[in-house]
Amino acid sequence: MDWIQTLLIPIVYSTILVVILLTGFAYLSYVERKLVARFTMRFGPNRAGPFGLLQPLADALKMMFKEELSPKNADLPVYLLAPFLAISTAVIGWAVFPFASRGFSVLGYSVPPVLADVNIGLLYVAAVTSIGSYAVVLAGWSSNNKYSLLGALRAGAQMVSYELPLGLTLVAVILVVGSMNMTEIIQYQLDHTWLIVLQPFAAIIFFIAGLAESNRSPFDLPETENELVSGYITEYGGIRFAAFFMGEYIHMITFGAIISILFLGGWSGPGADAVPFLGLVYFILKIALMIFMMIWVRASVPRVRYDQLMRFCWKFLMPLALLNLVVTAIVIAL
Amino acid sequence: MEIYLFFLFGGIAVVGALAMVFNKNAVHSALFLLLTLVMIAGLYVLLNAQFIAVAQIMVYAGAIVVLILFVVMLLGAELGESIPRWLTLRNSVMVLLALVFLTVSGTAVYDWLYSTQPITGTVTDEVIARQGSVQLVGESLFTQFLLPFELASILLLVGIIGVVVLGGWRLVQHRQRGE
Numbered sequence: 001m002d003w004i005q006t007l008l009i010p011i012v013y014s015t016i017l018v019v020i021l022l023t024g025f026a027y028l029s030y031v032e033r034k035l036v037a038r039f040t041m042r043f044g045p046n047r048a049g050p051f052g053l054l055q056p057l058a059d060a061l062k063m064m065f066k067e068e069l070s071p072k073n074a075d076l077p078v079y080l081l082a083p084f085l086a087i088s089t090a091v092i093g094w095a096v097f098p099f100a101s102r103g104f105s106v107l108g109y110s111v112p113p114v115l116a117d118v119n120i121g122l123l124y125v126a127a128v129t130s131i132g133s134y135a136v137v138l139a140g141w142s143s144n145n146k147y148s149l150l151g152a153l154r155a156g157a158q159m160v161s162y163e164l165p166l167g168l169t170l171v172a173v174i175l176v177v178g179s180m181n182m183t184e185i186i187q188y189q190l191d192h193t194w195l196i197v198l199q200p201f202a203a204i205i206f207f208i209a210g211l212a213e214s215n216r217s218p219f220d221l222p223e224t225e226n227e228l229v230s231g232y233i234t235e236y237g238g239i240r241f242a243a244f245f246m247g248e249y250i251h252m253i254t255f256g257a258i259i260s261i262l263f264l265g266g267w268s269g270p271g272a273d274a275v276p277f278l279g280l281v282y283f284i285l286k287i288a289l290m291i292f293m294m295i296w297v298r299a300s301v302p303r304v305r306y307d308q309l310m311r312f313c314w315k316f317l318m319p320l321a322l323l324n325l326v327v328t329a330i331v332i333a334l
Numbered sequence: 335m336e337i338y339l340f341f342l343f344g345g346i347a348v349v350g351a352l353a354m355v356f357n358k359n360a361v362h363s364a365l366f367l368l369l370t371l372v373m374i375a376g377l378y379v380l381l382n383a384q385f386i387a388v389a390q391i392m393v394y395a396g397a398i399v400v401l402i403l404f405v406v407m408l409l410g411a412e413l414g415e416s417i418p419r420w421l422t423l424r425n426s427v428m429v430l431l432a433l434v435f436l437t438v439s440g441t442a443v444y445d446w447l448y449s450t451q452p453i454t455g456t457v458t459d460e461v462i463a464r465q466g467s468v469q470l471v472g473e474s475l476f477t478q479f480l481l482p483f484e485l486a487s488i489l490l491l492v493g494i495i496g497v498v499v500l501g502g503w504r505l506v507q508h509r510q511r512g513e
Contacts, residue, residue, distance in 0.1 A: 078362070137400065137403055
């Protein structure tokens with residue numbers, strides 16, 4: 001029964017992952033609303049259920065039963081493809097993330113701690129983040145709306161620009177570790193120390209560029225509501241809008257996971273080697289910390305202007321990332 | 335398993351390429367180009383060249399097709415002219431040449447498929463398992479193919495400098511006039 005090992009287990013594995021991510025997103029939106037409300041001295045959602053805990057459910061129901069509208073001159077195939085792309089590009093990165101020190105076995109079949117333990121894990125992540133801009137660009141173009149198109153063009157320029165410092169920090173990580181395999185990157189951090197200590201600049205640049213790549217505040221220019229209505233999602237409503245919403249939040253979780261693996265040691269922590277389940281708990285805690293930071297930034301930093309955004313990327317982040325790379329290379333060569 | 339995946343990826347790639355050529359909407363064409371490139375990346379994975387596959391996705395899907403979409407959207411050139419007439423002298427010559435090429439390459443593929451000789455090469459599964467395909471690519475780039483590699487870098491550098499000169503030319507003129 002070889003097909004169970006090679007086909008069935010990965011399918012079940014990824015289905016569980018996708019389901020967890022899709023439900024996790026709902027409560028992430030609740031957490032964000034609650035946290036931002038507390039940061040700005042408000043209460044946040046507190047009507048549906050105890051502490052407003054049923055709010056995501058109510059939102060989901062509302063979204064599902066809304067009428068599906070689409071603009072008259074929209075490019076319908078592309079218009080429908082874009083929300084689908086928004087979710088799928090956010091989810092596929094999870095294939096290479098290790099969750100624990102080792103897997104377990106069910107009925108004699110082994111369940112690995114990572115779905116695909118490939119030796120190009122880090123490059124795969126870079127490739128996946130680089131195709132994330134399609135959903136935004138296509139949504140904006142296909143809506144046949146000026147605001148949407150402007151938002152899409154901004155998003156495209158922003159994502160292509162911030163990919164460069166992001167990629168340069170990844171190269172610095174590869175230089176230090178000497179491997180692109182996610183498992184080996186975590187193993188290196190177990191043997192030495194967390195990479196945030198060895199590569200503090202890379203970690204900070206990665207965090208900032210990650211905010212820009214996932215269109216988070218203060219870099220949420222593609223949907224600046226006070227100049228572009230809602231940017232690329234202006235013409236989307238109901239469940240299609242929910243799909244974009246979902247994609248953005250899953251992008252947040254994915255970036256939290258990437259930062260945790262690259263700079264915070266992934267599943268490593270006291271006792272995680274002996275008890276793999278603890279490793280999963282540490283990993284989730286680290287992701288939660290990163291997401292908290294992103295929400296914190298959103299609540300406290302105003303949105304940047306478009307020219308500031310570009311200048312910051314090309315005249316500050318890029319040279320800093322290059323310098324970091326050169327210094328890292330020199331130190332390693334010595 | 336592998337042969338089914340080959341025909342799946344290859345088939346979708348061919349259909350995508352045809353759809354790209356025959357589509358009248360430039361944005362749709364760009365999207366079919368993207369589909370074809372991703373499917374070809376799948377073929378690279380089947381050939382054990384994961385690095386090339388991911389590099390293909392990063393460079394072509396992540397940057398080049400985005401730029402193509404950008405230009406099409408900015409120029410508003412998504413709706414091209416309809417194809418006026420098919421049968422011209424030029425087109426017939428091209429079809430003829432394409433058929434000749436197809437015959438030649440098809441013969442080569444046929445010979446390869448039905449040859450009894452085993453395929454030999456230095457990059458086998460064992461080599462990749464031992465070194466990891468990224469290390470393999472890097473090593474051969476910096477030893478065997480050092481000169482072409484450096485030449486390509488110089489070409490790219492010239493391109494970058496050219497862009498800076500072209501983009502900054504107006505600025506320089508402004509400065510010279512003292513504005």
